[in-house]
Every structure is written in C-alpha cells, then in structure tokens.
Amino acid sequence: MNTPIYDFVSDYIRAGRSRLHMPGHKGQSAFGAALYGIEARDITEIHGADVLSEATGIIGESEANAAALFGTALTLYSTEGSSLALRTMLALALSRAPRIPGERPLLLAARNAHKSLLYAAALLDFDIAWIYPDDTALDSVCSCHPSPDSVCAALRTLPRPPFAVFLTSPDYLGFLADIRGIVRAVDAHCGKGAVPVLVDNAHGAYLHFLEEPLHPMDQEAYLCCDSAHKTLPVLTGGAYLHFSAEAAAEVGSSARRTMELFASTSPSYLILQSLDLCNAYLADNYPARLYACIRRIEGLSYYLRTLGAELCASEPLKLVLGSGALSGEEVAALFRAHQMEVEFADLSAVVLMLTPENRPEDFLRIASLYREEAALWTKKETAKEPSLRLIPLPRVLTIREAMLSPQETVPVTEAVGRILGQPTVSCPPAVPLAVSGERLSADLLPLFLRYGVTEVAVVR
Ligand SMILES: Cc1ncc(COP(=O)(O)O)c(C=O)c1O
Incomplete structure (x- = not known):
C-alpha cells in the first residue's frame, strides 16, 4: 500500500528547502538528541501537503487507503484523538435529526461513557438520557453492558425519540456490546435508519482485523470513532472517524466542515504520517x-x-x-x-x-x-466490598449550563447538595462519576472515595 503523506515529507526533507513557514523549529533539533530529530518530519500545510479539513490531495488519498482497509464508505483522520472524532460524530448525528420547536435534542447513551461525551453535550447543547448498568454488570464504573433488551427498555421510557443511541464498546474492562443486535433492536423500535447507533470504539481499532471481524462498522454502526493510537502503532492523538454507507450519503459531505468546528487548524503532520504508515503496516499481513x-x-x-x-x-x-x-x-x-x-x-x-x-x-x-x-492469585479473605456503581441523580441544570457556569472547587464532603460543574472523573478511565448539572448526593461519597476523588467543581 502506498504512503503518500510519509513520502511527501521524505521528499521534502531530501530537497533541503529553506523552511520559511511554521513550525518554529524549521526541521532542526533545538533539543539535540532528546527528540531524535523528529522536527525534520514535523511540517505544516505547505504547498502540496494537502489540508486536513479539505483533504483532496495526499491526505485524502491516505484516508481513502484507510477506508479501503477498514471496509468503510468513508474514513477521516483526526490528529486530536477520538475526543475530536467523537464530537464530530455527535454533531453530524444531530445535524440529520428532525428539529421540533421547543424540544431539546436528546441522546440515549450507556452511562459508562468517556468524559468527552459530556464535552460534546456542552458544546452542542443536547440532553442525555442514560442507560445505567443493570445488576449483572461488573462492580466498576467502567461497566454498563448495554444489550438489545436494555436499549429497547430505555427507548420505551423516553419522552421523545433520541437523535441517536451512543455506546462505548469495547469498554475499559474489555466488554464488547452486541452492536449488530442493538442496531436491529433500535431499527425495530424506532423505524429502520431513524435513530443512528454511534459507537465510541476508542479501544477497538484492531477489531476489524480479527478472523471474525468485531469492529462496530462490521456490525452495522452508523458512525464510529477509533483511537488508532490505543491499539495500533500510531502516535498519540491519531484517530479515525468511520462512516457507514448511510452516514456517508447523509452527512459525509459536511463531515470535514463539522470536524473543523472543534479542531485545531494546525493538525500534526507527525501524527498524519504515522496514520499513513499504519495503512502500510495493516496491509502487510497485520x-x-x-x-x-x-x-x-x-x-x-x-x-x-x-x-x-x-x-x-x-x-x-x-x-x-x-x-x-x-x-x-x-x-x-x-x-x-x-x-x-x-x-x-x-x-x-x-x-x-x-x-x-x-x-x-x-x-x-x-x-x-x-x-x-x-x-x-491468592483469593481475598476479606468480605467483598459492597457494589459501587454509577447512580442516577436529580438533574438541575443542562450539561451546557452547568459546564459553562462559574464554578468553585470544594472537598467532596462539602459538595453534597451542590450542582456538579466540570465532570468529576478519575483518569483513566475518565468515566464521569457524576454528570455536570446533577445535584450531588451523599450516596456518591463512597464512589468518590473509591476512585480517589477528593475535590469536585461545583456551580457557584
Ligand atoms: C472510551 C474512550 N473514549 C474516548 C477516549 C478519548 O480518546 P482520545 O484520547 O483518543 O481522544 C478515551 C480515552 O482514553 C476512551 O477511553
């Protein structure tokens, strides 16, 4: 497989041109051997290097290689992780949903989502109805184990149809949701294609390459994001946003514009080259x-x-x-x-x-x-700790209102009764222990303690 971005930069280095452009290091190692000379490969969107937000040249060609490898209708690169791909995915799903005056957009999501989902909700101003872990789930905030049945049961309780269903699969403990089963259940409940299933597949880029592919795009997800850097040999920050044929047809043409809303205008060419080289790596007997x-x-x-x-x-x-x-x-x-x-x-x-x-x-x-x-491997002699899992709390403000309000940081013991501002997480797994805009209750204190959270940001 060809590697057009990497080859362009190699040719550029060989040509020995004066770099009268960003970045400031000019391809030289100001830090000596400390960075092993990677500056030479760190270029910007110069003539011929294409533009990530309008990729029609070498970046577009490389993305098409990635799409062919993953079997998708369209794959876009993100140099700002799944965090950027995830915001883009939600904005695209929101853009295709019918808007009803006076009704706020609603997302149905499994509660073990990464905090970047809350940032997307704040930026795009939608509400989230959560699917909470059921009794069989593991004793961890990482787990929710959504199933076709639990997703359908949650859909039945909603006041209005959601603009999308959002799942994290694999989760931090490696649980894989039955994406195909959930897509079929959502189609049966809401009408075929009416409510798209979006998957945060940050931990599962490699799943397409299994003997029996288990990648969300192989299982009929509408859109999905992968952190290439988590399971493939890609530099930190390298990620994919994958489109099904339906998604490419419905929102593909506005995808780059939408990603631009949230992204830096200086994408890292180091990361782009590593995504590009990863195509050759995947094509070579991966x-x-x-x-x-x-x-x-x-x-x-x-x-x-x-x-x-x-x-x-x-x-x-x-x-x-x-x-x-x-x-x-x-x-x-x-x-x-x-x-x-x-x-x-x-x-x-x-x-x-x-x-x-x-x-x-x-x-x-x-x-x-x-x-x-x-x-x-010796079994615990002490009694097992009581199960501590994510719990629903009363919502007082929208996620956006809470996150954009003036806030103060207080010890968790003084936070009971206050409204959560920025989401409280322990990282990893960065699953919020409470959601911005919820009123914190004393029931949360053991959870905060368990995850080493001593202070929280609350609305002033
Ligand atoms: C489940 C999940 N989703 C999204 C993200 C964000 O991914 P990235 O770090 O590639 O922006 C992470 C990061 O750890 C994650 O674990």
Whole structure:
C-alpha cells in the first residue's frame, strides 16, 4: 500500500528547502538528541501537503487507503484523538435529526461513557438520557453492558425519540456490546435508519482485523470513532472517524466542515504520517501478527489461570485481572516494581493492554511475576466490598449550563447538595462519576472515595 503523506515529507526533507513557514523549529533539533530529530518530519500545510479539513490531495488519498482497509464508505483522520472524532460524530448525528420547536435534542447513551461525551453535550447543547448498568454488570464504573433488551427498555421510557443511541464498546474492562443486535433492536423500535447507533470504539481499532471481524462498522454502526493510537502503532492523538454507507450519503459531505468546528487548524503532520504508515503496516499481513499476539495472550491467560489467577472475560487484546488478596492499585505497584506499567487499576481489577508490538519479554515478565508473587492469585479473605456503581441523580441544570457556569472547587464532603460543574472523573478511565448539572448526593461519597476523588467543581 502506498504512503503518500510519509513520502511527501521524505521528499521534502531530501530537497533541503529553506523552511520559511511554521513550525518554529524549521526541521532542526533545538533539543539535540532528546527528540531524535523528529522536527525534520514535523511540517505544516505547505504547498502540496494537502489540508486536513479539505483533504483532496495526499491526505485524502491516505484516508481513502484507510477506508479501503477498514471496509468503510468513508474514513477521516483526526490528529486530536477520538475526543475530536467523537464530537464530530455527535454533531453530524444531530445535524440529520428532525428539529421540533421547543424540544431539546436528546441522546440515549450507556452511562459508562468517556468524559468527552459530556464535552460534546456542552458544546452542542443536547440532553442525555442514560442507560445505567443493570445488576449483572461488573462492580466498576467502567461497566454498563448495554444489550438489545436494555436499549429497547430505555427507548420505551423516553419522552421523545433520541437523535441517536451512543455506546462505548469495547469498554475499559474489555466488554464488547452486541452492536449488530442493538442496531436491529433500535431499527425495530424506532423505524429502520431513524435513530443512528454511534459507537465510541476508542479501544477497538484492531477489531476489524480479527478472523471474525468485531469492529462496530462490521456490525452495522452508523458512525464510529477509533483511537488508532490505543491499539495500533500510531502516535498519540491519531484517530479515525468511520462512516457507514448511510452516514456517508447523509452527512459525509459536511463531515470535514463539522470536524473543523472543534479542531485545531494546525493538525500534526507527525501524527498524519504515522496514520499513513499504519495503512502500510495493516496491509502487510497485520491479521497474522494480530492472531499470533492473541494466541500468546491466550497462552499467558491459561498459564495464569493454572496458577490460580482470576481473569475476567474481555476483548482479545486486554488482560483483565482480578486483584486476588490485594487491591488493584497494590497489584499495579507490584507490576511497577517489576519493570511493568499497567493501563488501569482500581480496587478490584487491573487492566493490561497488549498488542503485537509487545516484546516476548513483556509476556515473560507477567508470567514470572505471577509465579513469584503468590499474593497476586491468592483469593481475598476479606468480605467483598459492597457494589459501587454509577447512580442516577436529580438533574438541575443542562450539561451546557452547568459546564459553562462559574464554578468553585470544594472537598467532596462539602459538595453534597451542590450542582456538579466540570465532570468529576478519575483518569483513566475518565468515566464521569457524576454528570455536570446533577445535584450531588451523599450516596456518591463512597464512589468518590473509591476512585480517589477528593475535590469536585461545583456551580457557584
Ligand atoms: C472510551 C474512550 N473514549 C474516548 C477516549 C478519548 O480518546 P482520545 O484520547 O483518543 O481522544 C478515551 C480515552 O482514553 C476512551 O477511553
């Protein structure tokens, strides 16, 4: 597969032109070897380099390569992560919805959404009706486990049809929602194509390349965003916004304009080159490397289970470990002491994210840690903590009103009865423990405590 952005920059470097344009480093390493000379590749939208917001040249060509690889009708690059792609996706879904005077637009969303959904709601001024985790969900703010049934049950309770249904899949603990089943259920309930299903697939770009593809676009999602940088070898910030044929036909022509509303006018060419090179990487036998990695993860999981470790079911590139006799944070500290850094840990779980880029010694280190530290797989002797999950709270202000109001930061113990301003999260997973505009109740205090949140921003 060709790599037009990377090739353009390589030719530009070889030509040795005087850089009478941004960026200020002029392709030179002012920091010496510290950045290994990446400045030379960091260009701006010069003649021939195309323009991300109107991509008709090398960027458009590279995006078309990505669309062909993912089997989508249209794929756009974001150099500002899924956060930007997600705002664009919501704005596009909102733009196609019928507007009824006096009625505020409503989104139906699973409650384990990333905080960037709340920023989108503030910017676009829509309301959100939440699907809360049911009793079978894991004991974590990361989990919601939306299903065709729970989505339909939620649709039945709404005062008016939503402009879209929004799901986070995979979630931080690797749960994959039945996107196809949910799309069919929403179509059956609302009329075919009336209410689009949007998926935050930040953690699942690789899912299209499985033997049985599980990517949301393979499962009939309308639009979806992937953080390429989370599971593919792309620089931080590189992401995709994928369009189904219906989405491309309905909102594709305004997609770039819409993304421009939220994006910097200086997209990173380093990130664009890494997205571009990733196409060649994916086209070059990536599925075989992915299967080999998944087999290695399955082998490791089997071995850890034989030692007595508790592993939760998850998507193939995550290892979600129960924390045994220790807390998740204590387990994370043990990993750190053995030269490993985990993705996420809370009281009851530790999440490891692995890809084909992990070295064999990474797998060996995990195995030998579990061999050496019996505490990791010894069952907890203490009684299990009471379940702490996300709870509905009374809404006083819209998300936009609350986020744009003057705010003050107070200790959580003094926040009871106050209205939440900026969303309160522990990061990762950046799932808001309460939603902007809700009145905080004392029931939330154990949740704040568990996730180490000591202060919150409340409306003044
Ligand atoms: C579920 C989820 N959605 C969206 C985002 C935002 O993605 P990005 O960091 O690529 O902007 C994240 C980031 O961690 C995430 O975990």
